[in-house]
Amino acid sequence: MPGHGRPAQMPVPAFKVELGPPDLSAWLAGNTGVAGFTSYAAEVPGPHVLLLALTHGNELAGAIVLERLLRGGLRPERGRLTFGFANIAAFGRFDPAQPTVSRFVDEDLNRVWDEALLDGPRRSLELDRAREMRPLIDTADVVLDLHSMLWPSEPLILSGTTARGRALAGGIGTPPVSVADRGHLSGRRMIDYGKFAEPGGTAAAVLVEAGQHWTRSTVDTSLASVAGVLRHSLCLAEHPLLPAARAAPAPLHAEVTDTVTAATSAFSFMRGFHGGEVIARRNTIIALDGETEIRTPYDDCLLVMPNLRPSRGHTAVRLARFVG
Numbered sequence: 001m002p003g004h005g006r007p008a009q010m011p012v013p014a015f016k017v018e019l020g021p022p023d024l025s026a027w028l029a030g031n032t033g034v035a036g037f038t039s040y041a042a043e044v045p046g047p048h049v050l051l052l053a054l055t056h057g058n059e060l061a062g063a064i065v066l067e068r069l070l071r072g073g074l075r076p077e078r079g080r081l082t083f084g085f086a087n088i089a090a091f092g093r094f095d096p097a098q099p100t101v102s103r104f105v106d107e108d109l110n111r112v113w114d115e116a117l118l119d120g121p122r123r124s125l126e127l128d129r130a131r132e133m134r135p136l137i138d139t140a141d142v143v144l145d146l147h148s149m150l151w152p153s154e155p156l157i158l159s160g161t162t163a164r165g166r167a168l169a170g171g172i173g174t175p176p177v178s179v180a181d182r183g184h185l186s187g188r189r190m191i192d193y194g195k196f197a198e199p200g201g202t203a204a205a206v207l208v209e210a211g212q213h214w215t216r217s218t219v220d221t222s223l224a225s226v227a228g229v230l231r232h233s234l235c236l237a238e239h240p241l242l243p244a245a246r247a248a249p250a251p252l253h254a255e256v257t258d259t260v261t262a263a264t265s266a267f268s269f270m271r272g273f274h275g276g277e278v279i280a281r282r283n284t285i286i287a288l289d290g291e292t293e294i295r296t297p298y299d300d301c302l303l304v305m306p307n308l309r310p311s312r313g314h315t316a317v318r319l320a321r322f323v324g
Contacts, residue, residue: 007268007288017096017214019060022067024085034136036085038070046079047141049235051226055110055145055190057090058102061210061218062146065226072241079235082140086133089125099214100150110145111187115194138195142168143205144229145190146222148213151308153275155221158207159253160191166253168204171232173248174224175208177276179304181256184315209305254302254320262310264290273317275305287316 030037036054053062066083075081085091087109093102106124118131137143155175159165161182169178183192189207191197196205208225211218227242229235238245269287279286279301286303287294297319304318 007270015099015214017099018216019064019214019219020096021060021091021094022064024063024067024088024091027067027070027083027085028088032082032136034084034132036088037082037133037136038084039080039082039136040075041080042076042078044078046076046235047233048080048082048139049076049142049229049233050082050084050137050140050144051229052084052086052143052145052190054088054091055086055147056103056108057087057092057105058094058099059146059148059213060094061148061213061215061222063091064219065146065222068223069226069241074236074239074241076230076235077237079141079233081230081235082136084133084136087126087129089129108187110189111184113190113193114188117188137190137193140205141203142229142233143190143196143203144172144225145205145207146225147207147209148211148215148218148222149209149275149305150213151275151306152212152272153209153305155211155218156209156276156304157225158191158209160197160205162197162199162201162204164202164204165191165196165206168229168232169206170251170253172206172208172225172228173232173251174228175210175221176249177252177254178206179254179256179302179318179320181259181304181318181320185259185261186314252322253324254304254322256304256318256320258297258319260287260289260294260316260319262289262312262314262316263292265312266290267310267312267316269306269308269316272308273303273306275303277303279303289316 157169157178159169210221302320306317310316
C-alpha cells in the first residue's frame with residue numbers, strides 16, 4: 001500500500017506467571033444459596049456492595065484479594081457486603097503452563113448479560129451460571145467487577161455510559177483513569193446489565209482492569225480498588241487488611257468514540273501499542289484491517305486496551321477522547 005508497508009502480526013508474548021491460584025475451598029459453598037458467593041450484613045443500614053472476581057477464570061488477582069479479605073474476616077460497618085467468585089468452573093481448570101485457556105468453558109461469562117438472552121432457551125455453562133448469579137446481582141446497589149489484562153496496558157476503570165457509573169469510578173479513585181464505553185458487539189457485559197445501565201436507575205457497576213494477568217502489581221491495584229469502593233460507598237472506612245487512604249491523583253475521564261472490531265483475520269497494528277498510550281495527532285494510522293486503514297479520529301486519542309492479535313469479529317481497540 002502507498003506510504004507504508006504491511007506490519008507484521010504481533011508475536012504472542014511470553015507469559016510470566018507470578019501468581020498461583022488461591023485456595024477457594026472454604027468459600028465455594030458460600031452462604032447465599034449461590035455457589036461461590038458469601039455475604040455479610042451490618043447492623044447499620046446501607047448499600048449492598050458486591051465485590052466480584054473470576055468473571056474470567058484465569059484472572060487470578062481479584063480472586064487472591066477477595067480470598068485474603070474473606071480469610072481475614074473483613075466485615076461491613078454499614079449495609080451488606082458480598083464477595084463473589086463468578087466462573088469457578090473455568091477457574092478450576094487453570095494451568096500455569098497454559099494460562100490463557102481457562103478464561104471460560106463454553107463462552108465468555110462477560111458477554112451474556114442481556115435480559116433477552118438470560119430469559120431465553122439457549123444453554124451453556126456460562127449462561128447457566130449467569131442465570132444462577134442473577135437474583136443476587138439484582139439485589140446489589142454497587143458492583144465492583146475485578147479484571148486483569150493480557151496485553152500491556154495501564155490500569156483503568158470501565159464505567160459504562162451512565163453518569164452514576166462515572167461518579168462511582170471517580171469515587172473509587174484507583175485506577176485514576178476511567179473510560180465510558182458501550183461495550184462489545186459480541187455481547188453485553190455485567191456492567192451493561194439492565195439495572196446498572198438503564199436511564200434513571202440508582203444502581204451502579206464498574207469494571208476495573210487492574211493490570212496484566214498474573215503479576216503481583218495487579219493484586220495491589222485490585223486491593224486498592226476494593227478499598228476505594230468500600231470507602232466511597234461508606235460500607236467500611238478503614239481496616240488492617242486494606243491499604244490506608246491517601247491522596248490520589250486527580251481523576252481523568254475519557255469517552256470512547258470508536259470501537260474498532262476486526263472485520264478480517266488479517267488485522268494488524270502498525271506497532272506494539274501499549275494500552276493507555278495517547279496518540280498526539282489526528283489521522284495517525286495505527287492498524288490495517290485487511291486493506292482498510294484504521295486512523296485516529298482526533299488529536300490526543302487514548303488507546304483503550306488494544307488487543308494486538310484480535311480474532312475476526314472481536315474488539316481490536318477502543319479509541320477515546322478525554323473529557324472534563
